[in-house]
Amino acid sequence: MPLNEGSPHDDAPREGFEEELGAVLRSTGEGFSVEGRRELVSGGLTRGRRRLVRRRLAVTGGALALAAVGIGGVYGGSLLGTGGASTSAGVAGSPKPAPGDKVGSAEGVGPAEAQIPVKDIAAVIQANTPSGQWQFENPEGKGQSALGIYDDGGGKAAVSVGLYRSAGGDGEAGAGQVECPSKVHVPFDKCTSGTLPGGDRLMVIQGYEYPDKREDTKNWRAVLLTKDGFLVDASEWNAPAQKGAEVTRENPPFTATQLKALVTADGWRPLLKQLPKLPKTDTPAGAMPGETGGPEIQSTMRSLLPKGLRVTDRDGDYGYGFLVVDDGKGKSLFEINVQPRMGDVAHQLYGSGDVTTLPDGRRVKVTQGTAEKGGSGVVSWTVDTMTADGFRVVVSSLNAGGHRQDATRAEPALTIEQLKTIALSPKWLKAPKN
Amino acid sequence: MRKSRADEFLEFASARTGHLFRSACLLTSGDTHLAEDLTQETLGRMYAMWGRMARIGNPAAYAQTVLVRTFLSHQRRRSATERPLGELPDRAPENGEDPALRIALLDALAGLAPKDRAVVVLRYWEDRSIEETADALHVSSAAVRTRSVRALAKLRQRLGGSIAEFATR
Numbered sequence: 001m002p003l004n005e006g007s008p009h010d011d012a013p014r015e016g017f018e019e020e021l022g023a024v025l026r027s028t029g030e031g032f033s034v035e036g037r038r039e040l041v042s043g044g045l046t047r048g049r050r051r052l053v054r055r056r057l058a059v060t061g062g063a064l065a066l067a068a069v070g071i072g073g074v075y076g077g078s079l080l081g082t083g084g085a086s087t088s089a090g091v092a093g094s095p096k097p098a099p100g101d102k103v104g105s106a107e108g109v110g111p112a113e114a115q116i117p118v119k120d121i122a123a124v125i126q127a128n129t130p131s132g133q134w135q136f137e138n139p140e141g142k143g144q145s146a147l148g149i150y151d152d153g154g155g156k157a158a159v160s161v162g163l164y165r166s167a168g169g170d171g172e173a174g175a176g177q178v179e180c181p182s183k184v185h186v187p188f189d190k191c192t193s194g195t196l197p198g199g200d201r202l203m204v205i206q207g208y209e210y211p212d213k214r215e216d217t218k219n220w221r222a223v224l225l226t227k228d229g230f231l232v233d234a235s236e237w238n239a240p241a242q243k244g245a246e247v248t249r250e251n252p253p254f255t256a257t258q259l260k261a262l263v264t265a266d267g268w269r270p271l272l273k274q275l276p277k278l279p280k281t282d283t284p285a286g287a288m289p290g291e292t293g294g295p296e297i298q299s300t301m302r303s304l305l306p307k308g309l310r311v312t313d314r315d316g317d318y319g320y321g322f323l324v325v326d327d328g329k330g331k332s333l334f335e336i337n338v339q340p341r342m343g344d345v346a347h348q349l350y351g352s353g354d355v356t357t358l359p360d361g362r363r364v365k366v367t368q369g370t371a372e373k374g375g376s377g378v379v380s381w382t383v384d385t386m387t388a389d390g391f392r393v394v395v396s397s398l399n400a401g402g403h404r405q406d407a408t409r410a411e412p413a414l415t416i417e418q419l420k421t422i423a424l425s426p427k428w429l430k431a432p433k434n
Numbered sequence: 435m436r437k438s439r440a441d442e443f444l445e446f447a448s449a450r451t452g453h454l455f456r457s458a459c460l461l462t463s464g465d466t467h468l469a470e471d472l473t474q475e476t477l478g479r480m481y482a483m484w485g486r487m488a489r490i491g492n493p494a495a496y497a498q499t500v501l502v503r504t505f506l507s508h509q510r511r512r513s514a515t516e517r518p519l520g521e522l523p524d525r526a527p528e529n530g531e532d533p534a535l536r537i538a539l540l541d542a543l544a545g546l547a548p549k550d551r552a553v554v555v556l557r558y559w560e561d562r563s564i565e566e567t568a569d570a571l572h573v574s575s576a577a578v579r580t581r582s583v584r585a586l587a588k589l590r591q592r593l594g595g596s597i598a599e600f601a602t603r
Contacts, residue, residue, distance in 0.1 A: 017590050022558045028536045032459040034452045041447045044477020051482040341440050
């Protein structure tokens with residue numbers, strides 16, 4: 001309960017009307033009861049979860065769409081700090097600052113917002129790209145990214161550069177940014193990654209704005225991870241906007257070499273130094289309380305695989321892992337989500353369909369259907385399980401080597417019974433958690 | 435086994451939700467639906483940053499700040515959706531309480547600009563200092579003083595003698 005009287009840190013003694021106002025405010029405020037409003041906490045929890053999922057989609061999903069896996073919240077944190085949750089969905093595209101929209105500051109998360117003048121970022125971009133006409137968004141603003149439209153006469157193209165700190169400066173969380181993604185999640189034409197002389201790491205990927213290539217918008221991107229833990233992330237499109245604009249040229253304007261020259265420019269150094277330091281955390285960035293890390297999930301998955309399956313690709317993130325397996329008859333994607341505290345949505349998950357309840361209270365739902373992300377002839381088999389106290393393990397397998405890819409075989413490599421055995425393994429409950 | 439972060443969060447949420455909701459009711463000048471929405475949004479944001487909270491000293495105070503900022507950003511985005519006096523406080527008045535005065539207060543709060551209302555709630559309900567209020571709202575101390583003076587004058591004008599009458603009971 002708030003106290004008004006004798007506040008030790010108040011600026012001046014309160015008298016008369018102010019005192020009275022405090023009393024009436026307290027009386028009025030206390031008159032609002034939370035009795036019968038149980039949904040407040042559960043609703044908050046659900047929103048928090050969604051927020052994390054969105055952030056993760058923004059971070060890994062978006063990054064998967066174009067580049068990297070396993071980033072953690074640093075990227076996400078910075079982006080949320082810059083543009084707010086609504087704009088963070090464009091992470092992989094371009095983290096564009098949203099002038100006047102301070103939702104991000106309400107986020108209040110982690111790092112303070114960077115205050116680098118957009119025009120300084122724009123100047124470095126211009127100085128390190130071939131000559132052409134530039135138009136930058138919000139040139140008088142401040143932040144840690146700049147979005148411009150470049151015109152070399154061959155068609156207007158959106159170009160963005162963002163500057164970030166990698167997680168706490170240590171390589172692991174940042175390294176995911178500069179490793180080529182798996183084609184399981186995202187199609188791309190070319191991707192190279194490696195270490196530059198001097199120790200910085202670079203990835204250049206030539207991919208698409210939409211992972212399902214439903215439009216011809218291409219997104220080419222270069223990400224530099226410096227050995228002292230900074231990220232320079234440049235993207236270009238063959239359209240004047242990332243989404244929703246007609247393509248204006250066959251390819252984005254800068255070659256892989258030119259993009260590399262842009263992200264490795266010395267001009268970034270003084271700007272990178274202006275990025276606020278990240279707060280220290282004891283939960284890995286991007287992790288949700290109680291979640292199991294990607295590597296632990298992958299190794300548990302592998303340990304539970306039936307014999308005779310070869311793993312041709314794998315990766316994971318907090319609460320998620322995938323393997324691409326092949327039993328000699330064609331590739332098959334095998335995915336898993338391990339999610340604590342999902343009890344509040346149990347009725348939505350297990351309210352319909354083929355659900356059985358085991359003697360120990362665990363619910364098991366089996367779904368066999370067409371894959372939701374498409375691909376010709378692709379089916380998805382899913383076993384969704386949850387313990388009585390809300391610990392959910394859901395595994396699924398496709399008869400294709402990745403989402404949006406065509407079927408490679410008649411059925412997924414893992415049978416429903418094998419999927420059940422894996423999902424219900426006690427190993428998941430024992431796996432280390434944050 | 436040490437308490438999990440999720441448990442910690444639930445404990446925090448259970449303990450703080452009532453106060454957050456009441457603050458939200460004052461901020462929205464009695465729109466309990468919007469107040470519920472803001473409270474859930476605030477808890478959602480706290481949950482999403484909970485892993486990082488270890489370094490933030492006072493999560494309860496921080497949640498209040500998040501609530502006020504959430505409220506203000508909501509106001510900026512949707513200026514016309516607030517329903518002043520959508521509902522009256524839903525507890526039966528106790529001895530010595532004056533339902534008419536509560537209605538008058540909520541009405542008077544509704545007449546303030548959202549940021550002025552936020553200043554009033556932070557200063558006189560949350561008992562924050564001028565500087566703390568300024569920090570929470572991302573404005574200068576001088577701006578808080580100005581808003582505070584303006585809001586108090588307006589409230590005094592609206593509430594007039596009734597508030598003194600209440601306070602001296």
